[in-house]
Amino acid sequence: MREEVALSDVAEELLAGLWPEQEAAAAAPDPKSVSTREAVEELQAKGLVEANGPALSLTATGLTTAAGVVRRERLAERLLADVLNVSGALATETACRFEHLLRRGLDDEICTLLGHPRVCPHGSPIPPGPCCAEGAQAAAKVVSSLADLSPGQGGVIAYLQSQRREVMSRLLAMGATPGAPIVLRQRFPSLVFALGHTELAVDEETARDIYVRLTRASKPARQSRLRLGFRRRHGGR
Amino acid sequence: MTVRPLAYVRDLLTGRQCGCETCPLAGARTSRKLILFGSPNVGKSVVFNQLTGAYAVVSNYPGTTVEVSRGRAQVREVALEVVDTPGAYSLAALSDDERVTQELLLEERPDVVLHVADAKHLARMLAMTVQLVEAGLPVVLDLNIMDEAERAGVQVDLPALERELGLPVVATAAASGVGMDRLRSLLAAPPPPPGGVAVSYPEVVERAIGRVGELLQADYGLSRRALALLLLQRDESLRARVQSREPEIVSELDWIVGETEACFAQPLSFVIAVARQQVADQISAKALTQRAAPLRPGLSETLGRLAMHPVYGLPLLVAVVYFGLYLGVGKLAAGVAVETLETLFAQHVSPVATVFVTRLLPWPVASKLLVGDYGMLTLGVRYAFAIVLPLVTAFFLMFALLEDSGYLPRLAMLVDRVFKRIGLSGRAVIPLVLGLGCDTMATLVTRVLETRRERLIATFLLALAVPCSAQLGVILGLLSTHPVGLAIWAGVVFAVFLFSGFLAARVLPGGESRFYLEIPPLRLPSPRNVLVKTWNRVRWYALEVIPLFLLASVLLWIGDLTHLFRLLVAGLQPVVHALGLPDAAAEAFLFGFFRRDYGAARLFDVHGGGAISGVPLVVAMVTVTLFVPCIAQLMVMQKERGWRTALAVTAIIFPFAFGVGYLLNLVLVSLRVQI
Numbered sequence: 056m057r058e059e060v061a062l063s064d065v066a067e068e069l070l071a072g073l074w075p076e077q078e079a080a081a082a083a084p085d086p087k088s089v090s091t092r093e094a095v096e097e098l099q100a101k102g103l104v105e106a107n108g109p110a111l112s113l114t115a116t117g118l119t120t121a122a123g124v125v126r127r128e129r130l131a132e133r134l135l136a137d138v139l140n141v142s143g144a145l146a147t148e149t150a151c152r153f154e155h156l157l158r159r160g161l162d163d164e165i166c167t168l169l170g171h172p173r174v175c176p177h178g179s180p181i182p183p184g185p186c187c188a189e190g191a192q193a194a195a196k197v198v199s200s201l202a203d204l205s206p207g208q209g210g211v212i213a214y215l216q217s218q219r220r221e222v223m224s225r226l227l228a229m230g231a232t233p234g235a236p237i238v239l240r241q242r243f244p245s246l247v248f249a250l251g252h253t254e255l256a257v258d259e260e261t262a263r264d265i266y267v268r269l270t271r272a273s274k275p276a277r278q279s280r281l282r283l284g285f286r287r288r289h290g291g292r
Numbered sequence: 293m294t295v296r297p298l299a300y301v302r303d304l305l306t307g308r309q310c311g312c313e314t315c316p317l318a319g320a321r322t323s324r325k326l327i328l329f330g331s332p333n334v335g336k337s338v339v340f341n342q343l344t345g346a347y348a349v350v351s352n353y354p355g356t357t358v359e360v361s362r363g364r365a366q367v368r369e370v371a372l373e374v375v376d377t378p379g380a381y382s383l384a385a386l387s388d389d390e391r392v393t394q395e396l397l398l399e400e401r402p403d404v405v406l407h408v409a410d411a412k413h414l415a416r417m418l419a420m421t422v423q424l425v426e427a428g429l430p431v432v433l434d435l436n437i438m439d440e441a442e443r444a445g446v447q448v449d450l451p452a453l454e455r456e457l458g459l460p461v462v463a464t465a466a467a468s469g470v471g472m473d474r475l476r477s478l479l480a481a482p483p484p485p486p487g488g489v490a491v492s493y494p495e496v497v498e499r500a501i502g503r504v505g506e507l508l509q510a511d512y513g514l515s516r517r518a519l520a521l522l523l524l525q526r527d528e529s530l531r532a533r534v535q536s537r538e539p540e541i542v543s544e545l546d547w548i549v550g551e552t553e554a555c556f557a558q559p560l561s562f563v564i565a566v567a568r569q570q571v572a573d574q575i576s577a578k579a580l581t582q583r584a585a586p587l588r589p590g591l592s593e594t595l596g597r598l599a600m601h602p603v604y605g606l607p608l609l610v611a612v613v614y615f616g617l618y619l620g621v622g623k624l625a626a627g628v629a630v631e632t633l634e635t636l637f638a639q640h641v642s643p644v645a646t647v648f649v650t651r652l653l654p655w656p657v658a659s660k661l662l663v664g665d666y667g668m669l670t671l672g673v674r675y676a677f678a679i680v681l682p683l684v685t686a687f688f689l690m691f692a693l694l695e696d697s698g699y700l701p702r703l704a705m706l707v708d709r710v711f712k713r714i715g716l717s718g719r720a721v722i723p724l725v726l727g728l729g730c731d732t733m734a735t736l737v738t739r740v741l742e743t744r745r746e747r748l749i750a751t752f753l754l755a756l757a758v759p760c761s762a763q764l765g766v767i768l769g770l771l772s773t774h775p776v777g778l779a780i781w782a783g784v785v786f787a788v789f790l791f792s793g794f795l796a797a798r799v800l801p802g803g804e805s806r807f808y809l810e811i812p813p814l815r816l817p818s819p820r821n822v823l824v825k826t827w828n829r830v831r832w833y834a835l836e837v838i839p840l841f842l843l844a845s846v847l848l849w850i851g852d853l854t855h856l857f858r859l860l861v862a863g864l865q866p867v868v869h870a871l872g873l874p875d876a877a878a879e880a881f882l883f884g885f886f887r888r889d890y891g892a893a894r895l896f897d898v899h900g901g902g903a904i905s906g907v908p909l910v911v912a913m914v915t916v917t918l919f920v921p922c923i924a925q926l927m928v929m930q931k932e933r934g935w936r937t938a939l940a941v942t943a944i945i946f947p948f949a950f951g952v953g954y955l956l957n958l959v960l961v962s963l964r965v966q967i
Contacts, residue, residue, distance in 0.1 A: 244709045260804075
């Protein structure tokens, strides 16, 4: 369980800026401002950062705390983009404020609701939380990776997110574009889903790249006669 | 030694052009050029066959056309030169097939592009039509497989579609010839002007399109807008083309692409595809009405679902193997056809030929070339036509039935998990199953695999552990009375297949491949299509492979004359003895080098003579199955993968095959297994 310390907003931002996977472009706070100096002192006092001359580096606890901050920020972006359909600069700005409101525990709820997304809308990785490892399932998810659906569940494609360009291009070309209606038909040995009138088979890795905005009843459809209990436990990744 | 001259003769016979300047078929270009374009598995090749009366290979799975077919068609007074392209999901070249198709569009300057589309998937298909229009090409849209679409409750308002797209649209069911007259009359009319539909992309992309368009000076055959869009999606093959023609603009080009990419969280290919799809969806919404699909799934759907079921799919697979392979190839072809033809040759053809040739050529050295122990007639022709050809034909027939039914993609999806373990994806079942017919042809078909790593592993496994139908036929024939022996043989070969694949996946660098495949509906194969396809494959086999039988006879004759052969057999003798096999087996192995199935066929002879049976027979079968690929396969391997790979594969297989044979003999003898 992550140990989290209550921090001021500026301190949180500073901490997030030190997160190793943060883009270099992240706006650096003005080192001369009073609030920054106070924030640094606050972080040092709580043992989250160490000063090496002018540069700051994260301590071990600082690293976990920073991961939590980054996670909340990126989840907030995902929530705004996928559920509330807010995009562009407005989303980033809102997400920044939103993030501070997501306290410990709540971020896992949202992560579960969004189907444990792995990247933010900008393509940066979201640090996984304990809920991702457990593969926790929400009572009513809004967005879910195709790999976590049960046969009969479906909706429309929300977005694709893949580390591999060619996989994404291929899926797009085969008709898996955002907004396309999608229903999972079968999970094992490979995943089979219907995309309009097309039927496609993919492996679990590829299914994980497809995120579905659920529109049908979340309850899986009545099991047809052909399906024996081959729904595997949703493995966490 | 190269097979190209044969291919040239074949091209002449089948009316295909080889592309050279002096080609007698090239002629002056007085006709219109028509390029067929479309996604995989929409029936381009069926339309091609309907138009030209020629034959291009048609299958019910994506990626059948790996080579470009050309033919001629006469519609009214217009002569059409028709080019069939490998299926492409978009103009971008993501796979080898798509690279070929992109090159054709860039280089051939077609007068008309016929976009063949599956009517069921109108919205998805229209995204490609839009892309072709963007490229400034004169497009005719053919909504094919209309019969299936109607059964699925899809209705398309053609006039509305024509209005929205600004180009001629025709609906066909090419397999049954419906709508082909209307298509022909459209093609006889003057080529349509470029269509009017346009996509507007996000402003940043539009600006980048403008800048790239200004940068490009050379003429690439497509509109600047389409080229710019491809380059923005980092299309490697087009970028290489630009680099070779206008190297000075490449750095600025890359800079624009990089800058534009930075504006989006998603890759540009995603941004562009989404914008294009929106337009396609709007058009489709205006032209398409969807009635409620029939509630009760039809027989084809139920069977299709059964075939993909992890439990019920297995009996179906067993049934396919039993009826197709065991009864069809094993019993019918190996038992009945081979038996009859062998008797015919042994009793009538060979003796007559021997008498005839020895009269005509009274010099023993020369007559031996034709009718000696390794003579071209008594050995080459006999093996080719009496043993191998019936088996291969039977297998190709079964394979064609499987292909056209749409069963193979379902098999692919069933085995994907297992295949991942051996470094392949489910897609590899297509070449591997074909390998059970002819490993040489299957090595060519490994092109359908997406990564170099997969192609290499598949090539290796085909060479090592996939017996071809000639071998299979002989083995099933020999071991059918020894069920235990057959089980041991199958078990060992299958274990070697999995084990060596597993090792190859560990050793070879590169990431795990992904699996994604469209599952076509199960269709009842059309008998004509199955027969024509089988005939085409058999003809390919007869023209490309059988000459090598004759060549092998010549080589064996030379070997025999110079005593080189006897030397090699003597050299193999200790190895053969170590495996517990009689002397005669050494000869069979040497034969096996000239043709894999030769080796098995020779064992057939040896077995008939009673020199080998029981444990040694099984050991010999396993060894000869794993043993080096035949000459034809080696040549194709060299052509497709290069010399180093071909030699490395052979160098691994040789000791491996004998090692497995040695161990098997040791185990069977020490366990005192009676077969």
